[in-house]
Amino acid sequence: MAIDSDLAARLAMQYEPATYRRRIAGHDVIIHCHHYNARLQRTIEGARGIDGKGIIVGAAETVFADQLARALRPDDDEARRWAVAELLYRHLGFGRIDLSQVGAGIVTADSSHFVEGWLAGLGESADNVCSFTEGYVQGAVYAVTGAAVRVREVECMARGAERCRFEVDRGERPPVTPNRKEPPIPAPREPGAGWLRSPHVDEQAIIDAVVGMPMVGDDAGLIPAFSVYLANMPADFYNRICIGFVEAMRGLGRDKTAIRLLVSDAEHCGMNTFRGIMHSPEWDGLIAPMVRDRADALHAIIAISNALGWGDWHVTAHTPRSLALESRYGYEAVGYREFRGLAAAPQCAMLTGVAAGVMELVYGEGTVEERYGTFSAREERCVSCGEASCNFAVEQVE
Template identity: 30%
Template structure:
């Protein structure tokens, strides 16, 4: 069994800067981005029906991954399959789930630790009891895994959260049951298999000549780190944040389905608002994730000794990104305190969009990348992080974004929109 679970954990593919596990691209993101992106989506729930897609998207991906894996490993019993799905949930930092009592008709699932519930409470405090629980991803994971375990068609089951750690409950719990059909459930949408790796590209990591940062050395060191869920909690506590090995396609699906909901409700005029919300989530991710990395013991031990000039901080965090599974990030131009032009090859956002959606868009869709690149420059040049330790809280963030020297994406070539071979995003100060 141990050998089988190891097969599912996948490998880092250096030719496309991606972790691939049973066909699914997995990427590192932390609780700040996970819960903030979900909060941004939930804020639109008063006029958009967003809740079903949060769990349905996870169900589509998890079902595809496990059903394919189980077809390739046909000697597994039902109990073996349950163990594998539980183990992978914990390995990825999602927490701990107990699938023991599930049957092909469903059943109850207990999660004594769950990433979104704990992450939400850590970032936002206790959630009101009159709201839904926040573990939509876990709910979809459980439904998709159960369908794969019992070889049921995708969309047969759904999951309802009954208790949530974010609301002060001692555990999160879920009820799995048969999904109603279209005529009985207005929230039902047809579930579609995951695009898996999508339209990925191959490339070779390049070492810039104008920095002392060792890109390949950092990538090798980070991709060989043993980053997996703790045996007691199933959580990954690293770089000062709660990390997850999250499905790249999950972020893409919930983001791009949100775009479709905005367009259906408001027409194309609603798309810029959706893009602004999703890009801000990427900026918040950079502030917390990159900021946490740049103040971590791992950074101080591995990367800070390489830094000679301030612009090396930008190169250092870019080198780290190249071990996150996000594709290749390559600095084409860096003017300290003025401009950063980043080339992105095989970015996980266009990889998904080009494979999963049947139409091109006039809107650039690399929201995480756009916000993240601006966030790098804002951390380095609009905070004192490179000189002193700072507390990365809401007050510090508000001070940063109120500066006239704030960096934002000013020029944006998108692989989807322009039919380009790569994304090219240029951020500069809004005052320039």
């Protein structure tokens, strides 16, 4: 269906400069690429002894039931409610779903962010891969009709099918979990002290340009930009799946392994996403003229990541072999406080991995795999533990 001005207003993105957050339909959304999203899914679903798929499906159901409810209006008739559900999915960049036969228990999808990510990075799959879409459709059915259903994918493009096909099972099941959170902790209002800048890099111009780019799904519901597919993922989804994964692994005594895996996925993500960005026409046009040396490239990359909603983070010390970063309002730390309260240990696996990945990209040589692991990062303090900011230290590995 066409996007009229009413729907466009409901789904318009608001950028909050003070916190570097992007907000769509009442949810902070974080821009990540298809490599990261598919890898994160493989990590969580591939872990033995836990129900990783259940974590992904349940988080998507809960979060999108909530986001869709905020996008709907009391006078929307049922046809319009289904249209909003299709449109939100496409708008955020997850692909294109057809809900026109949902009453008969059939949903199809002919393009998919997750299938693209899976095929690009992980190869053909023996299993159907669209757990995320199963959860999204469950959330949509709940938001539109109030019914809790199960959705199961029966054919998947990742296994060579022409389109993904889902069946809706209306049998007994537990109610949909509400997206219950504590109110957010207060966001910092004043600029921080001790942030390093490059005299050549106009960080605000970069942020304004990236925020001004229309990062919404095309007709197929995909966002091809910077040589990757991007998507606007609600922060609550990332937080729910990562917290759920680490807690499930803790039950097996493997929570440290779980965090290491999440850091590793982000380390790859940092290199893949920013390598794509550095080879894009957008970089050549706007950023390359500001970049005189590798340190400038690093400052530009951090500015871009702030425009993508990653962390309100800033360089506090930097040499070619080391980097220190401070993040005051990263979504992992703030989300942990909202969902779980104070943490006993730092929680920001994504920022930790990306911090290493960025140094590997800027100062390393060779392929992504050759660069991987040549820098190590650790989070020394975290907002989730009650500190005023998250602090990351990156060192070259000897």
